[in-house]
Amino acid sequence: MRLLRKDDPGQAPTDSVGKDRTTMVYHFMGYDLTITFTHLDHAKLEVVVGLGSETRTFQLEGFINFWLDLVNEGRKTADAHLDLTGRADSVRQG
Numbered sequence: 001m002r003l004l005r006k007d008d009p010g011q012a013p014t015d016s017v018g019k020d021r022t023t024m025v026y027h028f029m030g031y032d033l034t035i036t037f038t039h040l041d042h043a044k045l046e047v048v049v050g051l052g053s054e055t056r057t058f059q060l061e062g063f064i065n066f067w068l069d070l071v072n073e074g075r076k077t078a079d080a081h082l083d084l085t086g087r088a089d090s091v092r093q094g
Contacts, residue, residue, distance in 0.1 A: 022038065022039060022040050022041055022042075023036065023037065023038050023040070024036070024037045024040065025037075031051070032051065032052050033049075033050065033051050034048075034049075034050040035047065035048070035049055035050075036048040036049075036050070037060075044059060045059070045060040046058070046059060046060070047059075047060060047062075047063035049063070049066075
């Protein structure tokens with residue numbers, strides 16, 4: 001994972017060291033996934049999730065719920081896979 005900050009001094013307010021505080025961009029290069037947090041200095045923070053050429057915009061609360069759902073469903077799927085393939089016992093013993 002690599003954290004980048006968008007710098008657009010012409011439009012974005014900056015903090016005392018001159019860094020843009022309205023946008024943070026996380027790139028997950030191996031997955032072609034980009035998560036952009038915008039309007040960090042506003043009450044209505046937005047999160048834009050990009051996977052390949054597709055994007056979806058969430059309010060912060062919606063993004064958190066989306067991410068938690070991904071993690072929870074992913075764990076359930078991984079557990080079911082381990083149980084069905086018989087690998088769960090070897091993983092738990094190791």
